[in-house]
Amino acid sequence: MFRGVPMPNIKWFPYTFPNRLNDRPVVEITLHFLPADEIQYPMDIAPIRQCLEQGGILHPNEVFPADPLPNDFTGWYTSLLVQTALLFQSKAGHRVGYYTVCGDPDQSERSALMEHEQCDVGMTAVKLATETISGERKLLAKPFEQFSAFAVDRLLPVDTGSIIAVARRRGIPAIQLERQPYRREQFDHLTGGDCIRRNGLLMLGHGAHQHVLDGLFCLDTSDDFKRLLNDKQGRRDLLQGTGVPVADSGRDDGGAAQRYQYLLVNGQVVAARPVPDGSWAEPGTLDHAVVEHLLQVAHALGFAAVAVTVLTGGEVVDFDLAPRLDQHLESSKNMVLLERAGNLLVDWLFGDVDDTRMPVIAITGTNGKTTTARMVREILACAGDRPGLVCTDGVYLDDKQVSDTDECMIAGHLKVLTSAAVNRAVLESHHTGILRYGFAFDRCEVAICTTVADDHLGLTVRTVEEMAVIKRALLERAMDAAVLNADNEHCLDMVEHLTADKVCLVSTSSVADDLSHQGPEGRTCCCVLESVDDEDWVVIYDTIRVPVVPVASMPATFGGRATFNVSNAMHAIAACYFFGYDVDAIRAGMERFRMDFDNTPGRLNFYDTYPFDVLMDAMKNPAGAAALGRFVEQIKTRGRKYLMVQARGDRDDGFIKAMGTALAGQFDHYICQTHSVYPGEPKDRAPALVKAALLEAGVGEEQITLMADLSEAVDTLLRMGSEGDLLVFAPGTGQPKSKVWSQILAFEFEADAGGLERQ
Secondary structure, three states: OOOOOOOOEEEEEEEOOOOOOOOOOEEEEEEEOOOOOOOOOOOOOHHHHHHHHHOOOOOOOOOOOOOOOOOOHHHHHHHHHHHHHHHHHHHOOOOOOOEEEEOOOOOOEEEEEEEOOOHHHHHHHHHHHHHHHHOOOOOOHHHHHHHHHHHHOOOOOHHHHHHHHHHHHOOOOEEEOOOOOOOHHHHHHHHOOOOOOOOOEEEEOOHHHOEEEEOOEEOOOOHHHHHHOOOHHHHHHHHHHHOOOEOOOOOOOOOHHHEEEEEEEOOEEEEEEEOOOOOOEOOOOOOHHHHHHHHHHHHHOOOOOEEEEEEOOOOEEEEEOOOOOOOOOOOOOHHHHHHHHHHHHHHHHHOOOOOOOOOEEEEEOOOOHHHHHHHHHHHHHHOOOOEEEEEOOEEEEOOEEEEOOOOOOHHHHHHHHOOOOOOEEEEEOOHHHHHHOOOOOOOEEEEEEOOOOOOOOOOOOOOHHHHHHHHHHHHOOEEEEEEEEOOOHHHHOOHHHOOOOEEEEEOOOOOHHHHOOOOOOOOEEEEEEEEEOOEEEEEEEOOOEEEEEEHHHOHHHOOOOOHHHHHHHHHHHHHHHHHOOOHHHHHHHHHHOOOOOOOOOOOOEEEOOOOOEEEEOOOOOHHHHHHHHHHHHOOOOOOOEEEEEEEEOOOOHHHHHHHHHHHOOOOOEEEEEEEOOOOOOOOOHHHHHHHHHHHHOOOOHHHEEEOOOHHHHHHHHHHHOOOOOEEEEEOOOOHHHHHHHHHHHHOOEEEEOOEEEEO
């Protein structure tokens, strides 16, 4: 143990779902070492092994570590840490073994991935391993006893684990409902508050095809069956109704040698055992009459999983609708029985149904992802489907909004994927969800990346290139098609890493011939703008050339002036085309889609009731500011143009000033106000930086007003409006846009010589 030696800085973080690093549930461990010339780390396993043996964790003849340790000290230390944490988990009964050590031996930072069965157990195992190796824990017996009790309480039942493995091999989603982000209490409406198998609550399949199991018992079966779980007389009555010989009530507690239990799943006898203490084994040759009796009981129970207890004479004693296959398993050969039972159970649940998954279109990007997601949702609805949507503005199940907060990560995605009200999923995914939580799905049909820009950079993600790698993780899960913005260099760099059947490159400026050479041969398609009868059309090049829709007929593009929405529309169109929708449905959806507040809140929303025009747009970063400026420049007005802009105070100085620079010269007057994101932000910093950038770009100081209060800023701008003017509100994302829009709608005015006054 490294007593008295400075330790590397160690951080660890769990993933419960498929993630950007691995499809397994893993703990990511990062170690920062001091340079080798400043510190010598001892590479001696003996004191660690002694500590493990004295704690009763490791037997003297047991091999540890299981795998040889690397020769370089950073790799040696990292591998030892991970293998020690795996040892703790496996000794507590958790079935884990996978790990990998990453990083260059010559670098001071190394990382590792370690499998866990339950994230809290995995995290605690890393902590205990760190304390063991550092020498902080000199005696392990008591700490490991406490850890083991903690781990056993969270142990996944063997038979549940077998069902999960079978389902995943067959491509059926399997979601553990007692693991993050869920809690068992959330499903009391299914369980009735009872627990059949601790840690055995499992959802298989998506949407209308899903089934929920508690152990081997299917909770979406009839209430009559649920009552039979605890109603012995009810079970006896059902047996008597089947016509099988039923043991007299005085004989059903006969000796163990007289009774056998048979496991049946989907009408097949899987295993048998003498009761009460025998082990499950292959059923062997059974008496024909016994088999008939067993099948009669199974038929009466709809061929659900059932353990039937029979006397040696063939009389049926009782049955158990929630049998435990993990009891009395003596050797690994019984895993064959578990797998067979799991396969039969999945067959029983799903029959010949192939579509156990909900088809998914997933969208990411710095700008445009919410508008693109809403466009996709509109096309799917026009095609007659019932889409579920997750975007920055909330969660929508078909036409019903069920959340008004940003849930563009696992929890929000699961609300759609587990809903029987929808049959298609449109899932916006932001970088935070991908980075910190992973994915609610192991794969998607189509994935889109609209842009990658220098927004959201900070301590966690330091460069645009790192951001692109994070977003690329979503595109790497696309099976049918990956849709990329070829006008964005960081999107284009993703191409070589993708395995989708088709890679569609979208460009508002390039021609098809140029794009065809920028992707993988035989898989590259493109979506471009081309002139058809003197009109700009969106055209897809797949195996054939497919004109889809004129730009001018899509209201969201404002006749092509909103070039960023032309790009968004092209991404949505390409995604839906490769999702399998015909051109007529795509065209109908895009012709119906409008940028009003109810449809795309805070994104190019116009309001023209007053003598002046009002426009609201989120405009959250420099790229968005430049795009808004170009759009406003094309709007012809008889009056002046005003802007109220909220700059996010949680961005660095360069980012905030870049927004001001992008907006300079487009407006006659600017009101600068802070978009509060976190409590305690200085209220004057962001507006002052925007003002400084405007002044540097040549805007006069008399054209700039700084205001701290949002409501006052909105009211001031509304009062400034005169007939023919354009008032632009850029309140950022989140709640401010709703407050601003409500205030705009509530504005009352009267005309006078100075413009409009609030009454």
